Amino acid sequence: MSILLKPIITEKATQDSELNNTFWFEVQPSANKVQIKNAIEQAYGVNVETVRTMNVYPKVKSRFTKTGVVVGRKKFTKKAIVTVTDGETIDLYSNL
Numbered sequence: 001m002s003i004l005l006k007p008i009i010t011e012k013a014t015q016d017s018e019l020n021n022t023f024w025f026e027v028q029p030s031a032n033k034v035q036i037k038n039a040i041e042q043a044y045g046v047n048v049e050t051v052r053t054m055n056v057y058p059k060v061k062s063r064f065t066k067t068g069v070v071v072g073r074k075k076f077t078k079k080a081i082v083t084v085t086d087g088e089t090i091d092l093y094s095n096l
Contacts, residue, residue: 003035033080036053049083050082058075
C-alpha cells in the first residue's frame with residue numbers, strides 16, 4: 001500500500017503551492033517524515049527540502065432522530081506539507 005493517499009487541492013493549498021512552493025498531501029497515519037520524503041521524491045521526481053506533518057483527529061457528531069441519539073465520527077487522518085527546492089514543482093493536475 002502506498003504512503004501517499006491523495007493530494008489536497010483546496011484554495012489554501014493551491015495558494016500555498018503558488019507562493020511558497022509547498023504542496024499538501026494526505027498520507028497514511030503510520031508514515032513518518034523520512035518515508036513521506038522518499039515517497040514524494042520517487043513519485044514526482046523532485047527534491048524535497050522539508051516535510052511537516054499534522055494529525056487530524058476525528059470529530060464526534062451526534063444528532064437526534066425518532067429512534068434516539070445517533071453518534072458517529074469521521075476517520076483519523078494525517079496531512080503532510082512538503083516544501084520542494086526552488087525551481088522545481090509538482091504537477092498535481094496532470095492525472096485528472
